[in-house]
Amino acid sequence: MIVSQEALERAIADALKLSKKRNFKESVDITVVLKDINLKGPEGRIREVVELPHPPNKEVKICVVADGDMALKAQRMGLRVITKDELQQIDKKKAKKIAKECDWVLVKVDLMGLVGRILGPALGPRGKAPVPVPPNAPLEAIVRKYQKSVNLRVRKQPQVMCRIGTEDMDVKQLAENAQAVISALERKLPNPQNQIAKVIVKTTMGPPVLVTEG
Structure with a gap:
């Protein structure tokens, strides 16, 4: 067709x-x-x-899982930021809430393993695979793309x-x-x-x- x-x-x-x-x-x-x-x-x-x-x-809700400079940059952009320490405190109920609320989850590449284990079971069924982002990548351009x-x-x-x-x-x-x-x-x-x-x-x-x- x-x-x-x-x-x-x-x-x-x-x-x-x-x-x-x-x-x-x-x-x-x-x-x-x-x-x-x-x-x-x-x-x-x-x-x-x-x-x-x-x-x-319509607002596209983007969450960023990061620490250091990437976390600061994401905060300055007004994005929801989940730090490594916060990530480690997330239980299944909170993970499901994050998966429901966030359209995209951008992840500092070295935290992908943790995100896969903690958020993966909630993100997977919703088809919201986390997106790995290198630490020095142009975050603003990446956010514009996913919006x-x-x-x-x-x-x-x-x-x-x-x-x-x-x-x-x-x-x-x-x-x-x-x-x-x-x-x-x-x-x-x-x-x-x-x-x-x-x-x-x-x-x-x-x-x-x-x-x-x-």
Whole structure:
């Protein structure tokens, strides 16, 4: 299946039109349903971070696990910081709360082992793999990247679901974000034209709308 920009724009416009007004800002989500893939084979183990062209008009919560200069830099940027000492005090309940609250967890590379042991069991089921960051890496640039990135992951079903923006964004921008997700999937699939079965868009609480050509 090949999906055009025009088809995406039509479907997203319909999804926004069909969505009832809520007392919160709804996300706009995309679901790409796949076919003829072996979930246990390489094409079924899709784990991909996609940087969207347009950031969502919604706060993306980034947590930084670090100490030293990286921790200070993250604090100055207003990010939530978990130091090594704080990390070692985290129990299972607190780990689940952090996994729920943080969209991305950036980790100073030498703390990855600790994070994997303490936060990993809570982050893994949510598809929020911690991101290793070298101590001298440009933290501001990395944070900007992840503020407009989404995680593509095939789980138990042959499909990928993610947010492409928010209901107050321009339809064209949402469609370009959706196209970025589809293009990333196409690069991972051996035969994308035949393996993408259908594409669906919807708002958080709204009805699903099938993307169709013509």
